[in-house]
Amino acid sequence: MRVYIYTLIVFLVAQFPPSVSARQIVAEGMKVKISYFKKTASVIGPENRKAFNLDSLFIPESFSVKGRDYRTISVGGFAYCKSLVYVSLPSTVENLERACFQGCSNIETLEIPPLVKNIPEAFIEMTTDYVMSDGAVSSKLKRVTLGENLITIGNWAFSGNSLQKIVIPENVKSIGTEALSSLRTLTDVYCLSTTPPSIHIEYTDSNRTEIMDWSFQFIGPHNPGLDPSRTLYVPVGSLQAYQNAPGWCSFDKFEEILVCGPEFDPEAFHLPEGTTIRDVILKLPGVTIDSLDNIYVNGRLVPTETDILVNGKEFFNEAKRDTMSLEQLTHDMIERVKAYDMRFEQNYTPQDPQVK
Numbered sequence: 001m002r003v004y005i006y007t008l009i010v011f012l013v014a015q016f017p018p019s020v021s022a023r024q025i026v027a028e029g030m031k032v033k034i035s036y037f038k039k040t041a042s043v044i045g046p047e048n049r050k051a052f053n054l055d056s057l058f059i060p061e062s063f064s065v066k067g068r069d070y071r072t073i074s075v076g077g078f079a080y081c082k083s084l085v086y087v088s089l090p091s092t093v094e095n096l097e098r099a100c101f102q103g104c105s106n107i108e109t110l111e112i113p114p115l116v117k118n119i120p121e122a123f124i125e126m127t128t129d130y131v132m133s134d135g136a137v138s139s140k141l142k143r144v145t146l147g148e149n150l151i152t153i154g155n156w157a158f159s160g161n162s163l164q165k166i167v168i169p170e171n172v173k174s175i176g177t178e179a180l181s182s183l184r185t186l187t188d189v190y191c192l193s194t195t196p197p198s199i200h201i202e203y204t205d206s207n208r209t210e211i212m213d214w215s216f217q218f219i220g221p222h223n224p225g226l227d228p229s230r231t232l233y234v235p236v237g238s239l240q241a242y243q244n245a246p247g248w249c250s251f252d253k254f255e256e257i258l259v260c261g262p263e264f265d266p267e268a269f270h271l272p273e274g275t276t277i278r279d280v281i282l283k284l285p286g287v288t289i290d291s292l293d294n295i296y297v298n299g300r301l302v303p304t305e306t307d308i309l310v311n312g313k314e315f316f317n318e319a320k321r322d323t324m325s326l327e328q329l330t331h332d333m334i335e336r337v338k339a340y341d342m343r344f345e346q347n348y349t350p351q352d353p354q355v356k
Contacts, residue, residue: 034070041070045077061090114147119157126160153179175199175215184218194238196245
């Protein structure tokens with residue numbers, strides 16, 4: 001009986017050698033490693049790195065090989081592909097490889113897929129080659145949207161980039177060395193966790209009393225007294241915890257924001273009189289507005305047919321852009337503001353108040 005079982009195991013292994021169970025293919029200009037049994041695909045880089053000159057990279061959710069679909073779960077291998085300007089990562093991605101986009105200085109925006117739990121070391125790090133001697137910014141990355149399931153941000157993940165604002169999801173537990181260090185551009189940090197994540201710190205004196213954070217520090221030439229101040233926005237009730245937390249306490253200013261699910265209270269931002277709706281919206285974590293008043297939430301465009309609802313009714317949309325702008329209403333007219341996806345808001349009805 002023992003000999004029979006042994007023979008059967010050997011036979012099965014022989015039927016599915018490594019070359020079949022996992023092999024590398026070329027598809028859509030990318031090298032892809034597919035796993036036959038798991039039905040998954042891992043993008044490991046461009047087909048021809050030396051000849052790579054694309055400005056846009058669209059990675060599909062799956063690759064089809066001989067009629068069989070392989071779900072894309074991992075991406076890596078595009079370091080120093082300097083021609084890249086736009087990258088689209090599919091929602092199926094769970095893993096990002098170390099130094100995935102390191103040195104890609106022309107990428108402008110990045111949205112991290114929601115299934116990613118760990119951003120690896122040097123993910124899109126700008127090395128010293130991109131730090132100009134006078135401290136000028138050579139990276140074009142200005143907006144990053146982090147997935148809601150993210151837990152860790154690795155060492156140097158976004159180091160040397162020109163981010164101005166970052167929203168750190170509530171599930172993040174740790175942020176590595178120089179993970180979000182910028183060339184004196186990152187001035188607004190929104191941390192949505194009520195418990196301060198651990199960040200890398202260094203003591204600047206022999207008595208180990210003076211602490212400097214090394215996760216958000218400015219890099220490049222410093223101008224004492226002239227560097228921009230950094231503001232940390234935290235949930236109401238957690239201000240003291242952040243002010244007492246090593247590293248976090250080195251921020252210049254602290255502001256509490258009222259986060260009730262997806263709803264925000266404009267008064268929590270302490271805005272001056274006359275501040276417009278546009279200014280309020282720009283304060284919301286994960287929200288940006290372009291020059292044409294297009295609104296983006298977590299990197300996704302808000303549909304123009306329902307840009308803003310007031311008390312559940314259409315107020316500002318594409319048809320009204322010629323006669324109305326986001327600067328015509330002031331923040332004191334708003335009780336609360338909420339961003340939602342109508343496709344998945346089960347309790348939504350046109351009468352539900354979204355902005356009062």
